[in-house]
Amino acid sequence: MDLQAVNWEHHGPGSWLSICSTPGVQWVSAKACTTRFHEIAQGLVMGWTKRLTLTSDTIRERCPEPGIENAWKYVSAYFENSRDSVFGVVLRSSFESRLRIHFQNASRPDEDVAWYALRNAVYAIGRRVAASMDGTMDFAEIQAESLRLFHNAFSVFAELLFRPSGLMAVQALVVMTSFAELLGSPAVEYMLYLRKDKQTAFISPGI
Known part of the structure; x- marks a missing residue:
């Protein structure tokens, strides 16, 4: 044997x-x-x-983030109409306060990968929710548009794991995992579930 x-x-x-x-x-x-x-x-x-x-490298591609008007639209959809809001993983007041600062300092380099991942993951879910409520697009179109924002978040997956971690990194992984549940991709969902659990276990004593 x-x-x-x-x-x-x-x-x-x-x-x-x-x-x-x-x-x-x-x-x-x-x-x-x-x-x-x-x-x-x-x-x-x-x-x-x-x-x-994964057999594709499309997650390395980043798309432009939404402008301020669409960003707030997606954030509102996330917090007001997504199932995630029930669990309170992300505190709305803190997120929106950070987002205002982000747009006020849009010309400065964004070096916080956890914040980059979190806001793009929120955008991705919010885009999907907002489009589904609008009713003018089919599921494939909605998925394609929201997936590009998810790819932004997923592009810093390694940094979330191997740089010093905090609560925001775990929040980003949780929101990314929630989005991935409807992707129909066991590879992405598997990796996010596994890493989210490990990351949570690692930082929980300090929270």
């Missing part, structure tokens, strides 16, 4: 794929009295991990 041939890349003890881990393969092989389960495990894991990785 060649256990080294199994691809372990994207699962751990908390995953249902843990049955394909070394102990899982050994247990199933012993119970089933077979030496072929490692081949089945390898195929299963490789098939699923292909769905949990």
